[in-house]
Amino acid sequence: MRRTLVTGVTGQDGTILARRLVAEGHEVHGLVLDADAAEAWATAHELEAVTRHTVDLADPDAVCRVIADVAPAELYHLGGQSSVAASWADPLGTLAVTGLGAAAVFEGAHRLTEAGHPVRVVQASSAEIFGRAEQSPQDETTAIRPVSPYGAAKATAHHLAHVYRERGTFIACAILYNHESTLRPESFVTRKITAGVARIAHAGGGTLALGNLDAQRDWGWAPDYVDALVSATRHTEADDFVVATGQTHTVADFVRVAFAHAGIEDWRSHVTLDERFVRPAEASIQVGDASKARRVLGWAPTLTFEQIVGRMVDHDLAIIG
Numbered sequence: 001m002r003r004t005l006v007t008g009v010t011g012q013d014g015t016i017l018a019r020r021l022v023a024e025g026h027e028v029h030g031l032v033l034d035a036d037a038a039e040a041w042a043t044a045h046e047l048e049a050v051t052r053h054t055v056d057l058a059d060p061d062a063v064c065r066v067i068a069d070v071a072p073a074e075l076y077h078l079g080g081q082s083s084v085a086a087s088w089a090d091p092l093g094t095l096a097v098t099g100l101g102a103a104a105v106f107e108g109a110h111r112l113t114e115a116g117h118p119v120r121v122v123q124a125s126s127a128e129i130f131g132r133a134e135q136s137p138q139d140e141t142t143a144i145r146p147v148s149p150y151g152a153a154k155a156t157a158h159h160l161a162h163v164y165r166e167r168g169t170f171i172a173c174a175i176l177y178n179h180e181s182t183l184r185p186e187s188f189v190t191r192k193i194t195a196g197v198a199r200i201a202h203a204g205g206g207t208l209a210l211g212n213l214d215a216q217r218d219w220g221w222a223p224d225y226v227d228a229l230v231s232a233t234r235h236t237e238a239d240d241f242v243v244a245t246g247q248t249h250t251v252a253d254f255v256r257v258a259f260a261h262a263g264i265e266d267w268r269s270h271v272t273l274d275e276r277f278v279r280p281a282e283a284s285i286q287v288g289d290a291s292k293a294r295r296v297l298g299w300a301p302t303l304t305f306e307q308i309v310g311r312m313v314d315h316d317l318a319i320i321g
Contacts, residue, residue: 005072007031007057007105008079009050010041012183013124016226017076018047029070031055031063031079057101058093067108067119074233075121077105080153083187084128085277087150095153102157106164106171113169121161121171122233127218127244127286129155129175137289140175140240165238172232174225177244177288180308181222182315189251189277190219191312193258198316200270201262207270211277213252218244218287221303231297244288245301257309262317 004021008014009030021028029051032038038052053070055062057079067075080098081087087094102123109121128151130138144159146152161171184191189210196208220243228243259267293299303311 001025001027002074003027003029003070003072004074004076005029005031005067005070006076006078008077008082009052010038011078011082012181012222013179013226013229014076014078015041015045015047015183016181016223017078017229018050019045020226020230022047022049026074027051029053029072031057031066033057056097057104058096060100060104060107063101063104064108064111067105067112071112071117072119075105075109075119076124076229076233077102077121078124078229080157081150084148084150086187087148087153091149094149095156098150098153099156103160106160106169109171110164110167110169118170120233120238121169122229123157123161123171123173124229125158125161125173125175125240126151126154127175127177127288129158130286133286136285137244137246137287139242139289140292170238172235172238173240174229174232175240175242175288176225176228177218177220177242177286179220179222179225179243180312182312183222184312190254193251193255194309194312195316197255197258197262197264197313198320200259201264201317202320205270207272208255209272209274209277210251210255211274213250213255213271213273215251216248216285216287217251218246218248219254219305219308220245220301221308224299224301224303228293228297228299231293231299235297239296241293241297241299242288242290243293243299244290245305246287246290247305248285248287249305253305254309257306258313261306261310261313
């Protein structure tokens with residue numbers, strides 16, 4: 001039985017990945033921050049088989065100790081503060097957990113490898129590292145120029161992955177563009193939109209408060225991106241891979257498609273603009289060139305933008321009943 005460790009196991013990607021690994025017969029271990037919340041998560045998703053370890057990524061000694069104790073063959077580093085908006089409220093905490101937390105994970109993996117137990121690591125990087133990109137679409141050679149604390153923390157982790165790769169530790173980097181699923185919490189704008197649309201459709205009226213409707217993103221389906229993480233981990237060489245659809249849509253597009261899927265065409269009458277939801281600094285148009293992942297890993301997205309939005313709206317309509 002292959003032993004695998006997943007940081008951030010209770011998040012969207014961690015949950016999807018844990019389901020896959022358990023189905024494949026792995027002995028899955030996960031790092032969690034809150035034991036009680038993780039217990040509820042395991043029960044809700046029928047993932048009681050996942051062994052949970054309560055560890056703060058900001059505690060490097062504890063992180064290295066768990067990695068040494070578990071001695072995994074594969075290590076998926078997905079953990080960290082995952083919200084760009086929240087990173088502006090707590091930039092130091094974001095850097096400690098998302099940036100320096102990665103250093104602890106990589107150091108633990110390096111020590112394990114040096115001790116004769118090689119481990120394959122994948123770092124879940126982010127398109128936010130490109131920030132105000134000078135080229136579009138972005139690929140693995142695009143200059144790293146973050147414009148948010150979250151992007152800077154992810155950039156730190158991305159650079160550190162390269163440093164440890166040079167030291168002989170297998171660390172692949174999957175540069176993930178926005179990817180969604182029904183597991184997204186409502187603190188993310190995409191789920192906020194689909195849950196809000198479902199409530200408005202059910203009630204026959206109401207409004208949805210949003211920020212910048214013109215922001216453009218490259219949105220994909222989260223299970224597809226988890227497939228890319230697994231493929232990068234199991235590839236013959238540690239490398240960097242942009243994971244994206246290559247297509248951009250605005251927040252307004254997401255709102256329009258969501259309302260239309262719920263049978264509401266006049267979406268603008270249900271949307272209000274609130275400056276509180278506008279980011280202090282907005283990244284350039286984010287669209288990824290995943291040619292390398294397609295060519296080297298054989299990866300490709302499986303759902304269209306409209307299908308992704310539709311699945312999320314259907315899920316939220318079903319919850320309301």
